[in-house]
Amino acid sequence: MKDNDLFKNAGDRTKAVHAGEAPDKVTGASSPNIVMSTTFITDADAGFSVEGMEEESPYLYTRWGNPTVRQLEEKLSALENAEAAVAFASGMDAASALLFHTLKSGDHAIISDVAYAALSEITNEMIPDLGIEITKVNTSDPEAVRKAIRPNTKLIYAETPCNPLLRLTDIEAIAVIAHEAGAKLAVDSTFATPAATKPLELGADYVIHSLTKYLGGHGDALGGAVLGKKEDIIPLRKKTAIRLGGSLSPFNAWLILRGMATFPIRMRVHEENALKVASFLENHPAVKRVIYPGLPSHPQHELAKKQMKNYSGMITFQTEDPKKLAAKFASGLHIIHYAVSLGHHRSLIFYLNSQDLKSSSFHFDTEKQEDSWNEFAGEGIFRLSVGLEDADDLINDLKNVLE
Numbered sequence: 001m002k003d004n005d006l007f008k009n010a011g012d013r014t015k016a017v018h019a020g021e022a023p024d025k026v027t028g029a030s031s032p033n034i035v036m037s038t039t040f041i042t043d044a045d046a047g048f049s050v051e052g053m054e055e056e057s058p059y060l061y062t063r064w065g066n067p068t069v070r071q072l073e074e075k076l077s078a079l080e081n082a083e084a085a086v087a088f089a090s091g092m093d094a095a096s097a098l099l100f101h102t103l104k105s106g107d108h109a110i111i112s113d114v115a116y117a118a119l120s121e122i123t124n125e126m127i128p129d130l131g132i133e134i135t136k137v138n139t140s141d142p143e144a145v146r147k148a149i150r151p152n153t154k155l156i157y158a159e160t161p162c163n164p165l166l167r168l169t170d171i172e173a174i175a176v177i178a179h180e181a182g183a184k185l186a187v188d189s190t191f192a193t194p195a196a197t198k199p200l201e202l203g204a205d206y207v208i209h210s211l212t213k214y215l216g217g218h219g220d221a222l223g224g225a226v227l228g229k230k231e232d233i234i235p236l237r238k239k240t241a242i243r244l245g246g247s248l249s250p251f252n253a254w255l256i257l258r259g260m261a262t263f264p265i266r267m268r269v270h271e272e273n274a275l276k277v278a279s280f281l282e283n284h285p286a287v288k289r290v291i292y293p294g295l296p297s298h299p300q301h302e303l304a305k306k307q308m309k310n311y312s313g314m315i316t317f318q319t320e321d322p323k324k325l326a327a328k329f330a331s332g333l334h335i336i337h338y339a340v341s342l343g344h345h346r347s348l349i350f351y352l353n354s355q356d357l358k359s360s361s362f363h364f365d366t367e368k369q370e371d372s373w374n375e376f377a378g379e380g381i382f383r384l385s386v387g388l389e390d391a392d393d394l395i396n397d398l399k400n401v402l403e
């Protein structure tokens with residue numbers, strides 16, 4: 001497993017193909033075997049409590065650790081230049097494990113006022129019900145974050161680009177604010193991926209990924225991960241992954257590993273296609289506004305240039321009468337699927353109504369926060385995950401419905 005050191009100075013494409021895996025020592029298999037076993041033959045003196053578990057302990061039980069899942073954790077660590085990673089059954093499992101691990105009754109956390117809906121919803125009620133204070137802040141505004149700091153602030157949680165607005169957060173700036181306050185910074189980097197941004201190098205303490213999206217990339221396996229320093233990830237694994245039990249299935253780990261091998265080259269095409277589709281939409285009379293970090297019209301394009309090496313494949317856009325258009329998209333698109341989720345090889349589009357989301361998921365404390373939502377989303381947005389098809393075919397598919 002120390003083989004990962006071999007790839008320390010390699011490029012991301014080499015890491016994506018080779019890190020974490022090696023030819024099988026028994027069979028010589030070049031492609032990783034999948035290990036579905038839930039239990040492993042142990043020595044007579046193996047401990048039964050996770051307390052005694054060392055990072056290098058032999059495999060004991062798959063909820064504690066599994067060779068196929070470990071391969072994925074190592075590959076991902078190599079790609080994020082992280083000391084350690086722990087995989088979970090889904091992105092939400094990873095995010096909620098991190099909240100349970102870092103926060104206890106009496107603590108305060110600052111959470112992005114716009115984030116993945118389920119994350120927003122658990123931090124609206126479930127987490128505050130445990131006696132943890134939560135302030136929802138637009139993390140794109142560093143001054144707002146600084147003002148929200150309290151003596152008991154332990155965690156700042158941001159998503160960049162955030163789902164669904166594609167608003168960016170300056171990781172370096174927020175890391176400084178967090179550390180001055182003695183708090184940790186967690187960044188959900190699902191939309192950016194390590195091809196665009198490596199948050200740990202910018203000062204974040206934790207990175208969260210939904211592996212279900214770009215890293216797996218094929219829409220066939222749920223998974224999640226948290227990455228960071230060994231001293232933070234080892235206790236996270238013991239306290240949450242192993243004890244709460246949201247372990248990633250080895251089969252899903254194997255599917256995601258296979259997807260990850262091609263992930264850097266897929267990201268290039270996602271970006272190339274998204275730039276073409278975003279430019280087409282921006283010039284279409286039926287489209288009021290396009291938000292894409294790679295377009296000069298994105299309000300934070302300068303930050304995108306600084307922080308994202310790849311603008312990824314997510315676009316949002318506003319139109320007149322979006323509800324009616326959503327129905328037309330759902331029945332009239334032939335290539336793009338009208339469906340939730342993102343980051344797959346297939347293009348996906350979905351309409352998100354502002355009124356609905358404001359009542360279910362996003363609660364704004366100030367007018368400024370509400371204004372920022374309205375600036376990016378208006379009465380509602382189409383979220384388009386641009387896939388790997390030919391850009392011209394995607395543009396024609398959209399054009400046929402828009403006209």
Ligand SMILES: *Cc1c(COP(=O)(O)O)cnc(C)c1O
Pocket residue numbers: 090091092093095116159163188190191210211212213222223224
């Ligand atoms: C999808 C998503 C999640 C949740 O991931 P699941 O694998 O669906 O649980 C978290 N954060 C972001 C930004 C996402 O897009």
